[in-house]
Each structure stands twice: as C-alpha cells, then as structure tokens.
Amino acid sequence: xxxxxxxxxxxxxxxxxxxxxxxxxxxxxxxxxxxxxxxxxxxxxxxxxxxxxxxxxxxxxxxxxxxxxxxxxxxxxxxxxxxxxxxxxxxxxxxxxxxxxxxxxxxxxxxxxxxxxxxxxxxxxxxxxxxxxxxxxxx
Amino acid sequence: xxxxxxxxxxxxxxxxxxxxxxxxxxxxxxxxxxxxxxxxxxxxxxxxxxxxxxxxxxxxxxxxxxxxxxxxxxxxxxxxxxxxxxxxxxxxxxxxxxxxxxxxxxxxxxxxxxxxxxxxxxxxxxxxxxxxxxxxxxx
DNA sequence: GTGATTGCAAATCTTTTGCACTAAA
DNA sequence: TTTAGTGCAAAAGATTTGCAATCAC
Numbered sequence: 001x002x003x004x005x006x007x008x009x010x011x012x013x014x015x016x017x018x019x020x021x022x023x024x025x026x027x028x029x030x031x032x033x034x035x036x037x038x039x040x041x042x043x044x045x046x047x048x049x050x051x052x053x054x055x056x057x058x059x060x061x062x063x064x065x066x067x068x069x070x071x072x073x074x075x076x077x078x079x080x081x082x083x084x085x086x087x088x089x090x091x092x093x094x095x096x097x098x099x100x101x102x103x104x105x106x107x108x109x110x111x112x113x114x115x116x117x118x119x120x121x122x123x124x125x126x127x128x129x130x131x132x133x134x135x136x137x138x139x
Numbered sequence: 140x141x142x143x144x145x146x147x148x149x150x151x152x153x154x155x156x157x158x159x160x161x162x163x164x165x166x167x168x169x170x171x172x173x174x175x176x177x178x179x180x181x182x183x184x185x186x187x188x189x190x191x192x193x194x195x196x197x198x199x200x201x202x203x204x205x206x207x208x209x210x211x212x213x214x215x216x217x218x219x220x221x222x223x224x225x226x227x228x229x230x231x232x233x234x235x236x237x238x239x240x241x242x243x244x245x246x247x248x249x250x251x252x253x254x255x256x257x258x259x260x261x262x263x264x265x266x267x268x269x270x271x272x273x274x275x276x277x278x
Numbered sequence: 279g280t281g282a283t284t285g286c287a288a289a290t291c292t293t294t295t296g297c298a299c300t301a302a303a
Numbered sequence: 304t305t306t307a308g309t310g311c312a313a314a315a316g317a318t319t320t321g322c323a324a325t326c327a328c
Contacts, residue, residue, distance in 0.1 A: 020327060022283065042318080057285045062318065081215070081223040082293070082317065096257075099266060113255035118235075118246055120274055127238060127273035134266035135259055159302060161308060181293080196310045201293065221292065221317070 017071035027054040028064050032074070037089040039077065039104040045086075077104060079132055094131040107133065156210035166193040167203050171213070176228040178216065178243040184225075216243060218271055233270040246272065 010029045014021040031048050032040070040048075046061045056064075065086050068074040077085040079097045085104055087095075092109035112131050120126045149168045153160040170187050171179070179187075185200045195203075204225050207213040216224040218236045224243055226234075231248035251270050259265045 020282070022327070024284070043316095055285095059286075059319080060284055063284080076220065078217055078220050081217050082221060084220040084317085096260065098263065105260075107257055111255065111257040112253065114251065114270075115254035116250065116252035117272065118250040120272075120277075121235065121244075123277050124237065124274040125277045127275045130269075130271045130273065131253075132269045132271075133256065133259075134269065135263040136266045138259075138262050138264045159307065161302070163309070182291095194310095198294080198311075199309055202308080223292085 013073070017068075017073055019067060019071060024054075024056045024060050025064055025067075027052075027056060028061065029068075029073075032068075032086075032088050037087070037106060039085045039087050041083055041085055077130075079104065094133065096133050096135055098135050100135075100137045107131075152212070156207075156212055158206060158210060163193075163195045163199050164203055164206075166191075166195060167200065168207075168212075171207075171225075171227050176226070176245055178224045178226050180222055180224055216269075218243065233272065235272050235274055237274050239274075239276045246270075 010026055010033065011021040013033070014025055014029060019025060027049060028045065031045060031052065031054075032038070042058065042061050042065055045065070046056065046058045049056045049061070065074065065076075069076050069086065072090055073088075075087045075090050077087050077095060079085070079095070080102055083102075087104070087106070089106055094107040094109065094112050096105040096107055097103075098105070114129060114131070117126075117129065149165055149172065150160040152172070153164055153168060158164060166188060167184065170184060170191065170193075171177070181197065181200050181204055184204070185195065185197045188195045188200070204213065204215075208215050208225065211229055212227075214226045214229050216226050216234060218224070218234070219241055226243070226245070228245055233246040233248065233251050235244040235246055236242075237244070253268060253270070256265075256268065
C-alpha cells in the first residue's frame with residue numbers, strides 16, 4: 001500500500017462522489033470505510049470520532065451520513081423504531097437482525113433468492129427490495 | 140346481551156387477547172379493525188379518535204398499540220426512520236413502500252416467494268422475515 | 279474572494295415515563 | 304375492594320435547523 005498518503009484513496013472516493021474532501025468528511029470516511037463493512041448509528045460514529053481525537057460535531061456526523069447515503073457510499077437501514085443504522089456495504093445484500101441485541105449482520109445477496117415478486121403498481125417503478133431476517137435467541 | 144351490539148365482537152377479541160375491554164381500547168379497536176386492513180401511526184390514530192369524538196390520550200394510544208402488537212392483533216412495521224406504522228393485517232404478508240409519499244401497502248404473502256434463505260446463525264432461531272419492496276415514482 | 283461546509287445550541291418530533299386518578303372485575 | 308388501565312405533563316431520545324464562523328477551491 002502507499003503509506004505516504006493514507007487519505008489519498010478516500011480523497012478520490014469523495015471527489016468522485018462530488019463531495020469536497022473536508023477534514024471532517026475524511027475523518028468520518030476513514031472510520032467508516034477502512035475497517036471493512038460495518039453498521040453504525042450517528043451517535044456511535046460521533047463517539048468513535050471523539051475517541052480518535054477527531055473533532056466533528058454531531059450535526060456534521062448526521063449531515064455527512066446523509067450526504068454519503070445520497071451519493072451511494074452508504075446505505076441506510078431501518079429496522080429499529082427510532083434509530084437509523086448506516087451500512088458501509090452499499091452493494092446488493094440483505095440483513096440479519098438480532099432482535100435481542102439490536103445488532104445487524106450482512107447477508108450476501110446471493111444467499112437470498114427472491115423467486116417471485118409482484119409487479120410495481122401503476123405509476124411507480126421498483127426500487128430496492130430489502131429483506132430483513134429477524135432472529136430470536138434460541139431457547 | 141344482544142348479539143347486535145356493535146362492540147360485542149370487539150369485546151370478545153380483546154378478551155381473547157387477555158386485554159380488558161375498556162372504553163379506550165374498544166374505541167381504538169373500532170377505528171383499527173372495522174375499516175379493514177390499514178397502516179397507521181400513533182399520531183394518525185390519535186387524531187382520528189379525536190375527530191370521532193373519542194377521548195383518548197396519546198399515551199394511551201401508544202400503550203394500546205403496543206399491547207395489541209404484543210398480543211398479535213397488530214404488527215409493527217418499520218420502514219421510515221423515526222416513525223412506526225402499525226398494520227392491522229397480522230397475517231403472513233409483505234409491503235410495498237412508496238418512497239415518495241411514505242405510504243405502505245400490503246403485499247400478500249403468496250406474491251413473494253423466498254426460494255432460498257440462509258440458516259440462522261448458531262444460538263438463534265429464525266423469526267419473521269420482512270420483505271419491503273421500495274417503490275419510486277415513475278419518471 | 280465566494281460559496282460550500284461546519285459547529286453550536288435551540289428547536290422539533292416521536293415515543294416513553296412517573297404518578298395520581300378512574301374504572302373494570 | 305383490588306388491580307389494571309388512563310391522562311397529563313414532563314422527560315427522553317433521535318434528528319433537524321438557523322445562522323455566524325470557517326474552510327476549500
């Protein structure tokens with residue numbers, strides 16, 4: 001890898017998405033994209049940034065998460081009333097949701113086969129199809 | 140008492156669910172279950188009750204929706220960050236979600252075929268599988 | 279410089295809670 | 304009675320907004 005410019009790939013990624021590579025966006029992108037796929041809430045990410053001595057306000061975390069989502073860098077996952085998760089895996093996939101712990105886990109798109117879907121109603125077109133597999137603790 | 144009493148079936152339904160048929164629960168049950176399948180938020184239901192001159196506090200609406208859900212009379216649907224919908228169709232089915240309007244529509248369980256699902260991870264067992272088909276306005 | 283971005287605090291929105299009051303059994 | 308249920312107002316979260324200060328280009 002190129003240790004001299006650790007932010008370089010992230011800079012490009014942001015630029016390609018049409019977002020200015022500001023200090024805050026780069027810091028958050030680093031936390032989000034470098035560790036591999038993950039699911040975070042705004043609060044979590046904000047706490048992480050603080051823990052890593054990156055000064056970013058919570059408002060900016062929200063702004064950034066939404067901008068990244070709008071540009072396709074992230075995907076918003078809604079499974080828990082009153083809390084949004086953001087998924088750094090923006091590809092085709094689904095989710096396990098552990099009801100007990102509130103945790104999310106990716107399920108590769110290939111592991112779920114939707115053999116039949118209804119047609120989109122008149123005036124609409126099909127968007128994403130989200131499959132959430134809810135898991136209960138085994139008794 | 141006479142079988143023509145309009146609340147009688149609802150009274151039984153509540154009793155069977157182990158819930159006291161109070162004035163408020165009956166009023167809400169009437170709004171929820173008599174018009175056929177529907178999707179409501181707590182605020183909506185509260186407004187409806189007020190409009191029909193049924194005096195029910197918002198806290199009671201929330202309590203009641205959750206009690207009904209716990210007893211299997213309703214199903215909570217989470218698709219919109221920061222708002223919960225309650226679905227009076229508690230049977231096996233999925234949802235269309237109109238992104239533009241925030242509306243939900245039932246999709247009969249038979250119209251979606253999940254031909255393949257991953258196994259539940261160790262220590263867990265499969266719960267419900269929710270399929271949300273997101274719809275965009277046709278451009 | 280100029281417009282985009284950020285931080286802060288206040289505001290908003292949904293949902294929950296504590297507790298005294300009321301009503302069903 | 305006795306206990307579950309209700310209403311109210313306050314509290315708790317999560318998220319958003321307004322606006323002056325700051326930064327990227």
